[in-house]
Amino acid sequence: MREWEQELADSVNTALRARQLTRVRELLIDHDADQVVRLLEREDAADRAVMYRLLDRDRALDVFELLNAGMRAELFQGLRDEDVTHVFEQLDPDDRAQLVDELPAGVAQKLMSGLSARERELTAPVLGYSKGSIGRHMSTEYVRLLPHLTLGDALSHVRHRGRSAETVYLLPVTDEQRRVRGVVGLRELILGSPDVLVSEVMVEPKFAHATDDAELAAREMVDAGLLAVPVADSEDRLVGVLTVDDASRILEQAEDEDAARQGASEPLGRPYLATPVLGIVRSRVVWLLVLAVSALLTVQVLGAFEATLEQVTTLALFIPLLTGTAGNTGSQAATTVTRALALGEVTKRDILVVAWREVRVGLILGSLLGALGLTLGTAVFGIGLGAVIGLTLVAICTLAATVGGAMPILARAVRADPAVFSTPFISTFCDATSLIIYFVMATWILQL
Amino acid sequence: MREWEQELADSVNTALRARQLTRVRELLIDHDADQVVRLLEREDAADRAVMYRLLDRDRALDVFELLNAGMRAELFQGLRDEDVTHVFEQLDPDDRAQLVDELPAGVAQKLMSGLSARERELTAPVLGYSKGSIGRHMSTEYVRLLPHLTLGDALSHVRHRGRSAETVYLLPVTDEQRRVRGVVGLRELILGSPDVLVSEVMVEPKFAHATDDAELAAREMVDAGLLAVPVADSEDRLVGVLTVDDASRILEQAEDEDAARQGASEPLGRPYLATPVLGIVRSRVVWLLVLAVSALLTVQVLGAFEATLEQVTTLALFIPLLTGTAGNTGSQAATTVTRALALGEVTKRDILVVAWREVRVGLILGSLLGALGLTLGTAVFGIGLGAVIGLTLVAICTLAATVGGAMPILARAVRADPAVFSTPFISTFCDATSLIIYFVMATWILQL
CATH class of the missing domain: 1.10.357.20 (SLC41 divalent cation transporters, integral membrane domain)
Incomplete structure (x- = not known):
């Protein structure tokens, strides 16, 4: 946190204490989602909910996605039902699955049943894998390519399907049976000649299995400097993609845990000042x-x-x-x-x-x-x-x-x-x- | 490290002990650079140099880039002059700058003067910033866009210039004076209509200054889930780009240091078994x-x-x-x-x-x-x-x-x-x- 952010935090805190909500909204309006998150992390649960409700809908969602799991669940309990339904519907499937873990079972079930059929379908596979596995953190919204496409056709396919995908920078290549055969970076797709085949530029995939230990797979991915890896089931069929931001989150949480336990305590599960x-x-x-x-x-x-x-x-x-x-x-x-x-x-x-x-x-x-x-x-x-x-x-x-x-x-x-x-x-x-x-x-x- | 990697490591070690170098080469040949790195990290400096010399040139470079700074310098001292010159020329400017820090001044100077004019020009700005600053870790090979380009022209520009850039996934937008005005993701470039202007899709840049503390900037970038951020000088002129893999390296090193010092020791600067x-x-x-x-x-x-x-x-x-x-x-x-x-x-x-x-x-x-x-x-x-x-x-x-x-x-x-x-x-x-x-x-x- 930088000097000016600290001053901003002080102003927000003062305005919150004085219940000057218009002032709080003004203070929040010009800042990026990650800055808003750092401000939220300094307040207690009640004030956090107040601040969060002052954000407009789109930004509120960006902010929500950057909060850690414990804070998300806590925040959910301080929001109105309609906001809850909206946020839950808009979340990425992997974030949604992690939220389900943190919420009371009744609440989670009600929210799941309120989802659109498509979103429920995207979330179900993630929920099928155990906590601590890569499957629980993967994204099920990806764009896959077939090996016999030309790069030109592949690029059109990405243009057509890429809007809702979590990432288009790494594109898994599978056969008709969805078995992972390779990966292509969007960079290669752009830089290559349009009539070359995907199978000619794809490289051996470095893929994780959905049941793999999340920390181990995330560490390997980050060490190898990859932006994403395909995630496959036990028969090597593509089920999702793990992106580098999810991997970083997994590692940060693991390091929180290690740091805390080496100091003979349990991780707080949320930022220090918010606890x-x-x-x-x-x-x-x-x-x-x-x-x-x-x-x-x-x-x-x-x-x-x-x-x-x-x-x-x-x-x-x-x-x-x-x-x-x-x-x-x-x-x-x-x-x-x-x-x-x-x-x-x-x-x-x-x-x-x-x-x-x-x-x-x-x-x-x-x-x-x-x-x-x-x-x-x-x-x-x-x-x-x-x-x-x-x-x-x-x-x-x-x-x-x-x-x-x-x-x-x-x-x-x-x-x-x-x-x-x-x-x-x-x-x-x-x-x-x-x-x-x-x-x-x-x-x-x-x-x- | 997984079970089979451990077995591979044992086989490599046995072959090294018996000086069966052909066998070592066979064992290494089928594996990815990051796996080779994990194998290198288990051997002492002399065996590491032996193994490294068995890799073919391209893969050797990939492996080199994944090693940490201390091991790179050590390895350099075990290689033939021609290999050293080749690797040094091929390295990314930021990796080269970090290597210069670790090498004896005489060796570093000789290597720098042996570089092609272009590579020297790319490395100089990185070396101009102090250790521990973002400038020291930034990449000077980037593709920048001008705001008045159409997305179609911008994409052609990326196709033309992207081959040697460290990343094309985040494209800084600057005015004619190189002042940072925004950023565009390659995704937006692909998904948007070709006749839309760059200025219409670019977003407010989240940029770091080259003199900023490396750890702080890397943490902010990873927390915000970004793949890269533009790096600017004190007049907000673009001087480089920091990518997420460099940010992860910075954070991993900072965490090594924290973990070691909390346990009352200094970080080893290289993997445990390699020390x-x-x-x-x-x-x-x-x-x-x-x-x-x-x-x-x-x-x-x-x-x-x-x-x-x-x-x-x-x-x-x-x-x-x-x-x-x-x-x-x-x-x-x-x-x-x-x-x-x-x-x-x-x-x-x-x-x-x-x-x-x-x-x-x-x-x-x-x-x-x-x-x-x-x-x-x-x-x-x-x-x-x-x-x-x-x-x-x-x-x-x-x-x-x-x-x-x-x-x-x-x-x-x-x-x-x-x-x-x-x-x-x-x-x-x-x-x-x-x-x-x-x-x-x-x-x-x-x-x-």
Whole structure:
């Protein structure tokens, strides 16, 4: 958000507070849909509905399409029935399907049955695929070509059918049985000679299957720099097209989730300022409780060594330093590997390769820190405590890096979210094990 | 990466180990450029160069364009001079400019002077903008239209000039002085009637300035669902076009950075498996040292309370639980706000709004955890210690959430990376302050 947008946001907010709706409308009128969206995202649900109703119909639809799924459903509940019916009819089939997921079943059913036959027909295939699959995000409004058309005829076909399609920049080529045979970019259609056949310029299609994991397919598509990919059913028959803007949305949502879970909370599902305080509490409280309860383990561990602590109270001074360092080393490894998994750079079969890399990384880091700990510790507290701290650092860094690197992959292998099993759990695990290692080292070296 | 790709990767690796280069070439030949990239990303620099040299020239170029900046420069150093010259000449100007940044100055200069006059001319404007600006990522090969053309003439113009352009799907419209007046999609050009004027179908351009921050502009473009935006100089004259694939790359790199820094390390700049072990160590060691040294603060704090600890050793048992909870609460807030900043949902002017939200969130979370701590603590250790733990939890959760929420915004305000100043530093800060609060509470309530 730029400086002037921020000022605009302040003016809108002031006008909303004062209920000067004509002023709000004036402020909104000159701005693009995406700017209006950024303004909506800063207000609470009630004000959002007020602002939205001030937009004229066409722009309202553009704005609606740029909102995220959670906000769309919430907004729907604040609109009049006729507006709801209008927006629902005009939405793209994939957006409509996602909205159906978010709405109460009764409302969704009523809206679906109010659709025109054609729109219902376009939406049904999308709803047939499970959440999290590409099928749920594909567009069913596309223009397909047949291989034996000339480019000239193909271009006329696009002219004739292209108006309602989600994209005409990538054109799937199928045989008569709708089996995907290739793709042609609109660019090739324009630049090629009109009497050349589609089959001569089409390229091997990079297509996704409708049941494929949405995040994986979207990532591959964006990595390959494609504007769209055809989506096929299990028999390679064309059922839709996934466009780059839908792919970007899928990835942004996945990254929201990863970022939140690495910070030990659930994604808010809507922009920060648009989320009520209790909504934020809800996104964090379960995590915080689970982590606090599992941290009771550290109380147990320390309780077991209470006698040692009473003998040498100085040992307590290093507890936060050691658990903190273990936690940092573990989350460094976990974050790196979680990101590598998300980008498809590492798969579950790489677990041993990753673990062996992290053993070496951890050992090197631990030796560096350990040498420092030994030197400083010896200088201030004598060789005994210095040795305990140094050796503990070597051991916990090696262990933390290895576990931190392996854990996200293990999580993926059991089909859990790597981000969940990584940073937050690893720091609890590291806290407990580093305490055990520390006190075992201490009793052994200091002969307590 | 899919199952079969993983198997392919294993076969390639085996063949490379056995130096069966013909076999490697056979394995690579049938796959798309993006699949070859995923295979390259799993090997070390030397094997990567070997594999790359086995590709035929055209495909080699496609592959090169999909590699990230760090890997491109590294690969360049493993190729023969003639290949280097060929690839450098064929690259898009923006990719070439980024490569120049990564190469040793001498090498870069030699390559630039070897370019054809036209390619040098296309690259120069990109190199004129600073790193991190949109200008550095824009494409200077575009097709622009004049407003008084008919759509029919415009289409012929695209046919004539479109072959070498980075995109023809978005066509900037300028006046004779190259000032941006609007944009037309190729779709509108095709679907409209040939005798309509460009000025009648063009829409208000959403354009970026070449000096704009690359991440911000890319985010806005992707959020608005655009395939490209015109890039203009300070006088609104067209200098290039930013395409959605470049925008996605910019965002992916920004997210790599955020993810790494939230996990207290530097981004690797290349895929995990392609990074040598020492490279991984390098990305983590400075952070780990800085955090360990700042954790010496906790040793100081505990040292100050050593007498109290000797009186009531039981107090030590709760240290990791309390510092851990403070760290978790702080990083929950920091992660959420850092992500909101990255998405442009929150700006530096929102600091008070955010802080006030986090005070309330922290207080609610702290009260819940505090009640639990009070109950459990009293049950096991008596009312005195129970009260200390309960009240400490309320105080540290409130403080940690507030500081965690405000810190990333403060970092942004002083132009530092919010991710750096958020999670890692916050956990050290939380460790130290929660210890102080804990021991002050303890001396006060237990009257030590």
